[in-house]
Structure formats: structure tokens, C-alpha cells
Amino acid sequence: MPRRPPIYSELCDPLLTEDVEELLGHFQQRDSVRYQDFSSIWREMRFSEIFLGISTQSELRRFCRVALDTALKYFLPPYSYQIRVGGLYLMFALYQKQLFKPPVNIRLALRDWTHAQTFLIDSVDSGHHDVVYVYQKLVFTKAFHFTAMPQLLTFQKQRKPKRQAMCTEFLGRTTAVQDLLSTNILEEVKNVQGLYETLKQATMGGQSHVAVTHSDFTSRLEDTMSEFLTWQEKNFLPQGSRKDRHEEEVGESSSRRARLLSSIKQKSYSSHQEGSGSRSRRHRHLEVVDSTPQQVQRAAAPRRKKPPSLRARTWKTLRVPQEDGVFLPWMMSAMEKDE
Incomplete structure (x- = not known):
């Protein structure tokens, strides 16, 4: 068992x-x-x-x-x-x-x-x-x-859970970026950057264009951290706030869809009014568009070539002449009226 x-x-x-x-x-x-x-x-x-x-x-x-x-x-x-x-x-x-x-x-x-x-x-x-x-x-x-x-x-158990x-x-939530932004590290980085620029000017005399760091490194770092904190606040909201934001997005999408439908109806109604004032379609003259032979040739779909029949392939293999009314005595495919 x-x-x-x-x-x-x-x-x-x-x-x-x-x-x-x-x-x-x-x-x-x-x-x-x-x-x-x-x-x-x-x-x-x-x-x-x-x-x-x-x-x-x-x-x-x-x-x-x-x-x-x-x-x-x-x-x-x-x-x-x-x-x-x-x-x-x-x-x-x-x-x-x-x-x-x-x-x-x-x-x-x-x-x-x-x-x-x-x-x-x-x-x-x-x-x-x-x-x-x-x-x-x-x-x-x-x-x-x-x-x-x-x-x-x-023994003999699942090894990978x-x-x-x-x-x-x-x-x-990751709080390292927030702690970095709240401390005085950015000011220290800015002071080190200014000291580096001063020493470079004193050493090179302003003639060298070599730069180990970016001049706007502190401001770029602050903007990047602020952008990350903004993204974190949007994606790590509580359940109630996330639900409210979802409801707002749904309401905005529904209102946008309603405006789009109303504009489509208005356009179709205006086009219907213009069409009813004109003449009927059956009294309109068809416009003939001149087309060149090249355009006609491009428009025509290429026809598929029909393959030869079995009889034609047999004649070609046996090298039988295909003139009308000419059949050899040994041919098995001759018609009764031609015998």
C-alpha cells in the first residue's frame, strides 16, 4: 500500500x-x-x-x-x-x-x-x-x-525550498539617502570641491583644462537624491493613500474618455449636417484619375504561372513531337478517332 x-x-x-x-x-x-x-x-x-x-x-x-x-x-x-x-x-x-x-x-x-x-x-x-x-x-x-x-x-528530501x-x-524603506541629505555631508563635499578648485588654480595657473571631478557635482548629487526621495514617496505610500491615488487616476481616465467621446460625436454630427445639404451620391460624378501604365502594372497582382500537365511533361521526357494530328504507332496515349 x-x-x-x-x-x-x-x-x-x-x-x-x-x-x-x-x-x-x-x-x-x-x-x-x-x-x-x-x-x-x-x-x-x-x-x-x-x-x-x-x-x-x-x-x-x-x-x-x-x-x-x-x-x-x-x-x-x-x-x-x-x-x-x-x-x-x-x-x-x-x-x-x-x-x-x-x-x-x-x-x-x-x-x-x-x-x-x-x-x-x-x-x-x-x-x-x-x-x-x-x-x-x-x-x-x-x-x-x-x-x-x-x-x-x-535524506531524499527537497533540497531547494x-x-x-x-x-x-x-x-x-531605504533611509540611507534621506540620512545623507539631512546631514552636513553635502556641505563637506562642497567645501572639498572648492578647495580642489583653489589648489588647481594655484598649481596650474588657470592654463590647464584637466578636471578630475565635475564643477557642479554637489548640485547634481542633491538633485538626484531629491528625485529619488520623491519617487520613494510615490511608490511607498500606505494602503489607504495608494487606494485614493488609484481612485483619482481612474476618475481622471474616465473623464478624459468622456471628453473624447463627446468630441467624436460632435465631429460626426457636423459631418452629417454637411452631407445632408449636398446632392445625393448617385447624382455625383465619379472623378477619373489618370494613371500611367507603370502605376497600372504595379497595381495588378502578379499571376502565378500554371505548371505543365502530366501529358506535356511525358511528351517532353520521351521527346515526342506535339504537332496536331501526328501520332506515332507505338504511342499508348493516342485517341480512338485518330487511330
């Missing part, structure tokens, strides 16, 4: 991912990192019932592992800080609510340990005590299982 395949995959579950993204999307709209807001959304969506309905212990253990791995995915970069906080809270809630005993641990690879420590330091510096408490609670209860690889490696598309609305 063949072995029954498992219901839940070892790597990911698309339906679970959709529910998790919906939960984190509501948490992102709250614009908060407090555990109280997350727990209210957890109760509203009745997420605590996610482990119910699984009969066998093997499937329950497999589903717990998949759920914790899915939550861990949103705890790591490149997602924004708020989404990572939501992923941490989700890991804590799933670990506490799982029905499997002993509880399934959260696999944290060595390559992700640095990201977790950086996240903890940023939370401490920002004063987010809820985040620090939940993380320390997971550590003290020994919820993390520190491993070398993020996935369990076994399925990579799902990341939700672009959860990705963190």
Missing part, C-alpha cells in the same frame, strides 16, 4: 501565508508596535483556532513547524521594523497556542542571529519595551532552536 502524502508541506503553506499577511496588514494600518494592538487584531481574526481540526499528531507537528517558520520569515529582513515586530509577536503567540506537546521550537539559523541581535539593540535604543520583553520571554522559555541551516536537512514572492507593501 503506497504511503499517503502529507497534507501540509515541509516548507510553506500558501493559505497560511495569506492569513498571516492579512493579519500583518491590519497591524501595519494601526501604525503601532504595541503588543496590545496586535493582540486585539489576533482576537478579532480568531487566530487562536488555527491549530484546531488536525487529527493526527504527525500532521499537527508538521503544521506547527510550518506556522513558526512562516512567522519567522516576517521577523527577518528585508521587511520594515513594524512588520518585523509583528512577526515577533506572531511567533510568540503561535508558540504559546500550539497544541503539540512538547512544543515545537523556532529554528533560528546562525546567519540570522546577527539580524536578531541588531533588531534587539534597535528596540532597546528606541525604548520599545514590549518588543524587548517578548523577545526575552522567548529566549528564557528556550523557544529558539539555534541551528546551522534554516531548514531541516534529511520554494521561494514565495515577498509582499512589497511590507518591505522597509
Whole structure:
């Protein structure tokens, strides 16, 4: 009897991912990192019932592992800080609510340990005590299982995990350009550029046209950074603002289409009025356009040459004369009236 395949995959579950993204999307709209807001959304969506309905212990253990791995995915970069906080809270809630005993641990690879420590330091510096408490609670209860690889490696298993598309609305914005524009780096670059120009004039005496840098480098750099920040504001809007902008674009396109239809109707109505005042078409004289023989020859489509018949090809092969009324005695194709 063949072995029954498992219901839940070892790597990911698309339906679970959709529910998790919906939960984190509501948490992102709250614009908060407090555990109280997350727990209210957890109760509203009745997420605590996610482990119910699984009969066998093997499937329950497999589903717990998949759920914790899915939550861990949103705890790591490149997602924004708020989404990572939501992923941490989700890991804590799933670990506490799982029905499997002993509880399934959260696999944290060595390559992700640095990201977790950086996240903890940023939370401490920002004063987010809820985040620090939940993380320390997971550590003290020994919820993390520190491993070398993020996935369990076994014999005859899938080596390449399925990579799902990341939700672009959860990705963190790049703040390096904004920090560069807000600091005094541009002034320092401008001062260095002026010092370079002064030394070049003193050394070369204004006779050399060699320039290592552009004279307007600072202004061009500032314009490029401003353009990038403008593009970032347009493409990383919240969901509500993006929806409003989409509705505005739809309204503008519909109004543009209505104006176009009205102009077409107006033109057709004016042409109809002009045509009704003139004579009927059957009384109009056809205009004869003089065309040269070359134009007629170009207009005529080339006719395909008809291939010779089987009889003609046979005569050509046997070298039979084709004069009218002349048939040799040995010819099998002679007509009865000519015999």
C-alpha cells in the first residue's frame, strides 16, 4: 500500500501565508508596535483556532513547524521594523497556542542571529519595551532552536525550498539617502570641491583644462537624491493613500474618455449636417484619375504561372513531337478517332 502524502508541506503553506499577511496588514494600518494592538487584531481574526481540526499528531507537528517558520520569515529582513515586530509577536503567540506537546521550537539559523541581535539593540535604543520583553520571554522559555541551516536537512528530501514572492507593501524603506541629505555631508563635499578648485588654480595657473571631478557635482548629487526621495514617496505610500491615488487616476481616465467621446460625436454630427445639404451620391460624378501604365502594372497582382500537365511533361521526357494530328504507332496515349 503506497504511503499517503502529507497534507501540509515541509516548507510553506500558501493559505497560511495569506492569513498571516492579512493579519500583518491590519497591524501595519494601526501604525503601532504595541503588543496590545496586535493582540486585539489576533482576537478579532480568531487566530487562536488555527491549530484546531488536525487529527493526527504527525500532521499537527508538521503544521506547527510550518506556522513558526512562516512567522519567522516576517521577523527577518528585508521587511520594515513594524512588520518585523509583528512577526515577533506572531511567533510568540503561535508558540504559546500550539497544541503539540512538547512544543515545537523556532529554528533560528546562525546567519540570522546577527539580524536578531541588531533588531534587539534597535528596540532597546528606541525604548520599545514590549518588543524587548517578548523577545526575552522567548529566549528564557528556550523557544529558539539555534541551528546551522534554516531548514531541516534529511535524506531524499527537497533540497531547494520554494521561494514565495515577498509582499512589497511590507518591505522597509531605504533611509540611507534621506540620512545623507539631512546631514552636513553635502556641505563637506562642497567645501572639498572648492578647495580642489583653489589648489588647481594655484598649481596650474588657470592654463590647464584637466578636471578630475565635475564643477557642479554637489548640485547634481542633491538633485538626484531629491528625485529619488520623491519617487520613494510615490511608490511607498500606505494602503489607504495608494487606494485614493488609484481612485483619482481612474476618475481622471474616465473623464478624459468622456471628453473624447463627446468630441467624436460632435465631429460626426457636423459631418452629417454637411452631407445632408449636398446632392445625393448617385447624382455625383465619379472623378477619373489618370494613371500611367507603370502605376497600372504595379497595381495588378502578379499571376502565378500554371505548371505543365502530366501529358506535356511525358511528351517532353520521351521527346515526342506535339504537332496536331501526328501520332506515332507505338504511342499508348493516342485517341480512338485518330487511330
